[in-house]
Amino acid sequence: MEGNLACVGAIAALALLLCSYIYAAWLSPAATRRRLRQAGFDGPRPSFPFGNLPEITATLAAAANSSKSRALPLLPSPSNNNVDVHAAVFPYFARWRQAFGKVFVYWLGTEPFLYVSDPEFLKAATAGALGKLWGKPDVFRRDRMPMFGRGLVMAEGQEWATHRNIIAPAFSATNLKDMIGVMQQTTAKMLAQWGDAVAAGQSIIDVERGVVQNAAEIIAKASFGIGDDDEAGARVFLKLQAMQAMLFQSNRLVGVPLARLLHVRKTYEAWRLGREIDALLMDIIDARRRRRAQQQQGNSSKDLLSLLLAGSESSAGAERRLTTRELVDECKTFFFGGHETTALALSWTLLMLAAHPEWQEELREEVAREVGGDADAPLDAAALGRLTKMGWVMSEVLRLYPPSPNVQRQALEDVVVAAEGNNNMVVPRGTNMWVDVVAMHRDASLWGEDAQEFRPERFARDPVQGGCRQRMGFLPFGFGGRICVGRNLTAMEYRVVLAMLLRRFKVSVAPEYRHEPRVMLSLRPSAGIHLRLTAL
Numbered sequence: 001m002e003g004n005l006a007c008v009g010a011i012a013a014l015a016l017l018l019c020s021y022i023y024a025a026w027l028s029p030a031a032t033r034r035r036l037r038q039a040g041f042d043g044p045r046p047s048f049p050f051g052n053l054p055e056i057t058a059t060l061a062a063a064a065n066s067s068k069s070r071a072l073p074l075l076p077s078p079s080n081n082n083v084d085v086h087a088a089v090f091p092y093f094a095r096w097r098q099a100f101g102k103v104f105v106y107w108l109g110t111e112p113f114l115y116v117s118d119p120e121f122l123k124a125a126t127a128g129a130l131g132k133l134w135g136k137p138d139v140f141r142r143d144r145m146p147m148f149g150r151g152l153v154m155a156e157g158q159e160w161a162t163h164r165n166i167i168a169p170a171f172s173a174t175n176l177k178d179m180i181g182v183m184q185q186t187t188a189k190m191l192a193q194w195g196d197a198v199a200a201g202q203s204i205i206d207v208e209r210g211v212v213q214n215a216a217e218i219i220a221k222a223s224f225g226i227g228d229d230d231e232a233g234a235r236v237f238l239k240l241q242a243m244q245a246m247l248f249q250s251n252r253l254v255g256v257p258l259a260r261l262l263h264v265r266k267t268y269e270a271w272r273l274g275r276e277i278d279a280l281l282m283d284i285i286d287a288r289r290r291r292r293a294q295q296q297q298g299n300s301s302k303d304l305l306s307l308l309l310a311g312s313e314s315s316a317g318a319e320r321r322l323t324t325r326e327l328v329d330e331c332k333t334f335f336f337g338g339h340e341t342t343a344l345a346l347s348w349t350l351l352m353l354a355a356h357p358e359w360q361e362e363l364r365e366e367v368a369r370e371v372g373g374d375a376d377a378p379l380d381a382a383a384l385g386r387l388t389k390m391g392w393v394m395s396e397v398l399r400l401y402p403p404s405p406n407v408q409r410q411a412l413e414d415v416v417v418a419a420e421g422n423n424n425m426v427v428p429r430g431t432n433m434w435v436d437v438v439a440m441h442r443d444a445s446l447w448g449e450d451a452q453e454f455r456p457e458r459f460a461r462d463p464v465q466g467g468c469r470q471r472m473g474f475l476p477f478g479f480g481g482r483i484c485v486g487r488n489l490t491a492m493e494y495r496v497v498l499a500m501l502l503r504r505f506k507v508s509v510a511p512e513y514r515h516e517p518r519v520m521l522s523l524r525p526s527a528g529i530h531l532r533l534t535a536l
């Protein structure tokens with residue numbers, strides 16, 4: 001009798017599981033699809049359970065197969081003016097945009113995505129009070145957990161607001177000034193290595209590789225004060241890099257039900273490495289807390305971790321202290337969110353300056369004028385702040401090659417978007433939004449006929465928007481309350497590294513460089529950026 005009851009119980013539990021699976025994987029997406037169609041959103045036809053992933057994969061494979069002939073010209077020429085980076089990195093979006101316009105719906109597995117490359121629509125859907133109706137997509141949360149944990153990038157609601165209030169002040173101009181020394185010291189090491197290579201006759205350098213490694217070291221030192229001779233720090237740094245490499249390789253079927261089962265080994269590996277990193281960071285943080293307590297606030301460290309510890313203990317941030325666990329996640333967030341993005345901005349800049357020697361010379365002159373020519377003298381924040389032309393160049397590079405090529409949201413509630421002619425459109429709760437930053441940044445209807453060209457002077461006329469015809473058309477750091485918290489740190493690091501480099505070397509494009517930008521989380525070169533360096 002008891003055996004029968006247990007059997008019935010197990011069958012009922014299984015049936016319940018099956019029903020909830022059918023609801024989540026099939027019925028609920030089908031209802032959302034109907035509602036999106038009724039609201040007037042068109043798009044390519046999805047199939048169950050992969051959505052539009054097969055078409056995305058096939059388009060990318062076709063592009064990769066013909067990649068030998070697909071290198072783009074760096075500059076348009078009479079024989080080849082196909083400089084359309086957007087079509088090269090997102091061929092499927094480029095095709096769907098032609099068919100369905102700048103706003104449409106596509107599906108990753110059973111997850112609906114509202115594709116947006118129209119700044120007017122974006123404003124109508126997110127401005128003012130509507131901003132609160134959008135959170136971060138659940139579908140990416142699990143995949144990104146090993147990198148960001150519950151850090152600021154992933155936090156929601158009151159939790160996010162509390163963390164942001166404690167973290168934002170750490171990135172103030174005054175605090176960042178104290179990090180210039182670390183940036184200068186680390187960069188000097190990289191430049192010395194390049195100098196040795198050039199002196200030994202190896203003048204062609206993959207600058208992307210060096211700049212990424214340099215940025216990783218800077219962020220590790222700036223975030224949690226890891227010194228060159230710090231053993232625990234060095235271990236955590238190597239493991240963070242290993243985790244980055246591993247997550248990078250796993251090409252997951254986002255949104256496809258049960259697809260995680262295909263990646264059990266990688267998921268386990270990421271989890272194991274994640275636990276090791278967490279344990280090392282916890283030790284570092286606990287030791288720092290103890291040191292702070294002994295020195296009674298007299299700690300001389302000026303890294304982000306110290307500032308967060310101080311911020312979460314001071315009266316200004318007294319709503320709540322960040323726990324050690326939360327601090328671990330924030331340190332990881334700074335590492336994964338902060339170094340590669342900054343390094344890519346710098347790498348693409350070096351390429352642009354190599355291809356536009358007149359701008360390279362302009363910046364070199366500006367550095368000599370404002371910062372001085374002594375390569376060993378300490379840099380100061382005021383002088384770096386006067387590098388106006390360098391600021392235009394940074395904005396123009398972030399426009400043409402935004403390291404974060406998209407921004408994502410998910411509707412926490414039904415969102416009513418006011419459309420033309422009083423036709424309100426309802427975006428159903430749970431719908432994800434994919435803002436195609438690359439498409440908007442290269443749209444001739446927003447930027448003019450020279451949209452594909454490198455013209456930093458557009459930011460001389462309009463330093464904030466670069467002359468973009470719509471307010472939300474330039475979004476290298478995202479938008480709204482969730483705009484990148486680290487953008488001032490990036491601006492500072494960019495100026496330090498570029499000023500030091502331009503004083504020491506001239507750069508030109510090496511014959512082996514192939515211009516094949518691609519997207520793997522970030523917008524990056526396919527095989528490094530090879531430049532010829534000439535010592536000055």
Ligand code: HEM
Pocket residue numbers: 152153154164219333334335337338339341342345402403404406407408476477478479480481482483484485486487489490
């Ligand atoms: C060129 C460099 C960088 C780029 C292009 C970039 C881009 C972005 C973008 C697009 C977002 C999402 C904004 C949104 O959802 O609307 C973001 C958020 C964020 N970034 Fe950056 N970022 C850069 C540098 C950094 C640095 C140096 C750090 C820290 C050290 C950092 C930390 C963060 C954090 C913590 C968030 C989450 C903010 C929140 O949700 O409140 N980023 N960044």
